[in-house]
Amino acid sequence: MGHASPQRDRTGVPPLRRTRLSGLSLGLGLVLGPSVVLAQSMGEAVVGGGQSLKPIQVEADRHTPLAIDEPTQTGSRLGLTPLETPASIEVLTGDTIRARGDVSVVDAVTRATGITGSPGPGNGGTALVARGFLGHGSVMQLFDGTRLYAGAGTVTFPFDTWSADRIEVLRGAASVMYGEGAIGGAINVVPKKPTRGPIRNEALVTLGSDATRQVAFGSGGAINDTLSYRFDISQRNTDGFMQRGEAESLAVGAAVRLDVSPQLQFTLSHDEGRQSPQRYYGVPLIDGRLSSQTLRQNYNVDDAEIKYRDKWTRLDAQWTPNDAITVRNQLYRLESKRHWRNSETYTYNATTRRVTRGDYLEIGHDQEQIGNRTDATFRHSLFGLANQVLVGFDANRIDFTHTNDSPYGGRSVVDPFVFNPGYYASPVAYTPRYKTKTSTYAFFTEDKLAFNEQWSVVGSLRWDHAKIARTDLQNAASSFGKTFEYATGRLGVVYAPDASQSFYAQVARAADPLGSLVTTSASQAAFDLSTGRQVEVGYKRQLADNRGAWTVAAYRIDKNKLLSRDAIDPTVTQQVGKQSSEGIEATLDLALTSTLRLEANVAKLRARYDDFNEVVGGKLVSRAGNTPTGVPEEAANLWLNWRFLPQWEADFGVRYVGPRQVDAANSRRIGSYTVADAGVSWQANPSLKLALRAYNLADRRYAVSFSNGGNQWLLGRPRSFELSALVTF
Secondary structure, eight states: OOBOOOOOOOOOBOOOOSSOOOHHHHHHHHHHHHHHHHHHHTTOOOSOTTOOOOOOOOOOOSOOOBOTTSOOSSSOTTOOOTTTSSSEEEEEEHHHHHHTTOOBHHHHHTTSTTEEEOOOGGGTTOOEEETTEESTTTEEEEETTEEOOOBTTBOOOOOBSTTEEEEEEEESOOHHHHOSSOSSEEEEEEEOOOOSSSOEEEEEEEEEGGGEEEEEEEEEEESSSSEEEEEEEEEEEEOOSSTTOOEEEEEEEEEEEEEEETTEEEEEEEEEEEEEOOOOOOEEOBTTBOOTTTTTOOOSOTTOEEEEEEEEEEEEEEEEEETTEEEEEEEEEEEEEEEEEEEEEEEEETTTTEEEEEEEEEEEEEEEEEEEEEEEEEEEEETTEEEEEEEEEEEEEEEEEEEEOTTOOOOEEEOSSSOOOOOOOOSSOOEEEEEEEEEEEEEEEEEEEESSSSEEEEEEEEEEEEEEEEEESSOGGGOEEEEEEEEEEEEEEEEEEETTEEEEEEEEEEEEOSSOGGGOOTTTTTSOOEEEEEEEEEEEEEOSTTOEEEEEEEEEEEEEEEEEEOSSOTTSEEEEEEEEEEEEEEEEEEESSSSEEEEEEEEEEEEEEEEOEEEETTEEEEOTTOOOTTOOSEEEEEEEEEEEETTEEEEEEEEEEOOEESSTTOOOEEOOEEEEEEEEEEEEETTEEEEEEEESTTOOOOEEEEEGGGTEEEEOOOSEEEEEEEEEO
């Protein structure tokens, strides 16, 4: 569930070495030092001579109603509120995310309505499912409104929630906003920004199970009348619950804003992330089920490696010459370097009682994206009616190099119970195989025409052009070029009986790549992009007296032009397949009492292949009527917050994910899972907050994702605990 609180100065983490730090000594310094400084700055006398302390003034409750009456930038470039936008939009504030203990973007966003995760090392650990569609080619992820074109379907940034001001979730077809690859939705992580006002700082120290530790710092505010800044840094380490499960990450963000005048502002931002995630691809099922003997085993090779490094640099400008015109521009450079060296598949043989390890893969991505986006908004009267119109242009260039040791011929056989990890060995050299140069540009427009205070029409159009040149570095004759052109749009009607509620209906057109646009293969180049169409209706209601809000939406999405085998000649692949989903989603945020708040959401859908054929054993088999692989058709979240004493809060959350099919044949499915988390926090004084959190209270064993035909499970975090100290000064 999401909340967007009014903008205020927020904070973050001190410069850190990448080496491991002593969390205990740093924690004592942060806990004691800033507390004394703050007390002195407030002019409070030290207790003595019978004098009592002044009552602690606790910061305003972070739990605000579902923010459907505050502008967002993800569902509309016009800055409309969710009440005004004919689409499903949800906002999770950074304060709420961190108070729940959700340290990763995936953990945070999968508490939103209908969003579930399908993480794995191969997709950067960030793949999501929304409205029946799975992966980065259908659920787009953005940072501050900008997308990195996913190389080979992998997204590795953003990942840490410490610097997030909020996460905005747009469910349903979003291609009209951001281009191809968003038929299921778009997730936008909005970082904290420079703000006017006094400088405020915030520091966090966390210690937890499996030697988990995190240190974080943030600072922001005004330097003088024209300059303000924001700085955040977070480092997190863990030994992991499995053998050889070490992981390390560092996220740094800095921004400086120059207010040239009230009408003109410039902001220069740089964000960088370095990750060495767990070198863990899950465990094989033993005789078709999880074995207690292998739950904490890591079947990867001993010298496995996974490393990601991302850099995002942006220069934003905003010019508002008068109340009727706003012009914005963003110039950006994005860079991503990734490296994998692992054995990724593990198959148990019941006869030999051994595990065969395959898919010895070494892969490297080197990607750079440079672009510019400009838009202008005009507010005026059209035929006597209030009208807002936006026009814009987006252009970028992406250079991508793929290095590997294909055809991945390594193999080994190991004892699953008395395990020797061994080392990586490949019969093929690790060399650059191909590179692509992708140039894209797009024109887009959006308009809101208000007929009166109750009725309005909101429409959007986008036209994209993408030109891909792929150079085969091993065989020049296999190089090729391909150009895609496509149009997307959305048209919606909003009826608002009063300022606290609205009904809406919309139709939208979307586009999805067959794989990843940047890494389009020769076999895919013969076809067009997949297309989609969405119909959605919904209702949104803000309750009076700050008591909460609720929303409900129903939709249908049809995705066409899937690659499928020809019904007459199974050796021929044609773009005739079809997939669809239809469902209903509901979200509730309600203050049950002055101290107890309930947040809940539920999504129920029906996802199907309508026309899809595969070849099995040389014969054509139809998968029509089957559920797509890895898509849960039920999901729900619940969160209770109880302020049982003035300085004490307790939280309890439940996450439910329905069953998922392991293949297009629906031969087997992975069962549902329910995970409960809880926490208690104490606002010891105005500058210090202590929190104890427990994850997976019932110690449930479950698969967050799976591979190898459902015979290999990537297990979720077992029961664990974290203790943190948050200091503001």
